[in-house]
Amino acid sequence: xxxxxxxxxxxxxxxxxxxxxxxxxxxxxxxxxxxxxxxxxxxxxxxxxxxxxxxxxxxxxxxxxxxxxxxxxxxxxxxxxxxxxxxxxxxxxxxxxxxxxxxxxxxxxxxxxxxxxxxxxxxxxxxxxxxxxxxxxxxxxxxxxxxxxxxxxxxxxxxxxxxxxxxxxxxxxxxxxxxxxxxxxxxxxxxxxxxxxxxxxxxxxxxxxxxxxxxxxxxxxxxxxxxxxxxxxxxxxxxxxxxxxxxxxxxxxxxxxxxxxxxxxxxxxxxxxxxxxxxxxxxxxxxxxxxxxxxxxxxxxxxxxxxx
Numbered sequence: 542x543x544x545x546x547x548x549x550x551x552x553x554x555x556x557x558x559x560x561x562x563x564x565x566x567x568x569x570x571x572x573x574x575x576x577x578x579x580x581x582x583x584x585x586x587x588x589x590x591x592x593x594x595x596x597x598x599x600x601x602x603x604x605x606x607x608x609x610x611x612x613x614x615x616x617x618x619x620x621x622x623x624x625x626x627x628x629x630x631x632x633x634x635x636x637x638x639x640x641x642x643x644x645x646x647x648x649x650x651x652x653x654x655x656x657x658x659x660x661x662x663x664x665x666x667x668x669x670x671x672x673x674x675x676x677x678x679x680x681x682x683x684x685x686x687x688x689x690x691x692x693x694x695x696x697x698x699x700x701x702x703x704x705x706x707x708x709x710x711x712x713x714x715x716x717x718x719x720x721x722x723x724x725x726x727x728x729x730x731x732x733x734x735x736x737x738x739x740x741x742x743x744x745x746x747x748x749x750x751x752x753x754x755x756x757x758x759x760x761x762x763x764x765x766x767x768x769x770x771x772x773x774x775x776x777x778x779x780x781x782x783x784x785x786x787x788x789x790x791x792x793x794x795x796x797x798x799x800x801x802x803x804x805x806x807x808x809x810x811x812x813x814x815x816x817x818x819x820x821x822x823x824x825x826x827x828x829x830x831x832x833x834x835x836x837x838x839x840x841x842x843x844x845x846x847x848x849x
Contacts, residue, residue: 580827609823649691655749
């Protein structure tokens with residue numbers, strides 16, 4: 542990979558430059574990271590170990606938990622290190638690697654949420670054909686496909702960004718390396734990079750989001766015309782509620798960051814929004830699923846009893 546840059550490292554300015562807040566923020570984000578790893582790790586463990594959860598829905602939930610652990614691990618450890626360190630630099634290669642894995646895992650999660658919505662559509666609207674359509678082989682093929690697409694989508698951004706010329710400031714006004722902050726530091730023409738960010742990343746984000754909304758639209762229409770019992774309607778929709786909450790939490794800040802024009806946002810807004818989708822959302826996902834899903838809650842209780 543050719544690199545014409547004269548910059549060998551970048552300085553991550555972090556969440557805030559107020560020194561007195563650094564230890565406090567370190568404690569807060571460390572606690573969030575521990576809860577994230579413990580919560581998503583617990584879900585991943587019970588999905589693998591409990592035979593009652595060996596179904597397509599929980600197979601994809603296990604993938605989501607794995608993604609959330611990795612997703613926050615891309616940014617949080619470096620952020621925590623910088624809270625306690627005066628040396629807040631990251632190497633050029635480290636920066637591009639962080640950018641790559643951030644977009645790899647983020648785009649994979651966006652597509653996974655659409656697949657999970659499709660799974661709910663098939664389960665509710667075509668229950669007699671569910672096991673045939675969502676068989677084990679199809680689920681694995683879907684999961685492998687979205688992971689591969691996510692990898693190559695991120696590879697496109699990492700290669701194109703690494704080929705830019707960085708000849709000026711190396712101060713990144715962010716707590717991790719992302720495409721947009723790096724484009725602001727580039728000296729040459731970045732039109733192609735910006736087009737790729739808005740068109741390719743926009744498609745990766747909005748395509749699955751549209752498919753997710755379409756799946757829920759069909760579910761609601763199907764239930765409205767086919768189900769005459771309010772209790773049955775409520776029960777069917779409640780199975781989708783957890784997933785829909787996760788979709789809203791994930792897509793809202795992503796659309797704000799990557800789809801919306803950059804001219805209307807400040808550096809502080811960008812950082813707060815980035816914390817929402819890279820730190821807060823992954824830690825809320827296991828909480829949402831365990832509170833609203835009795836099967837996961839029951840599996841966790843059985844696992845705890847076995848340990849005791």
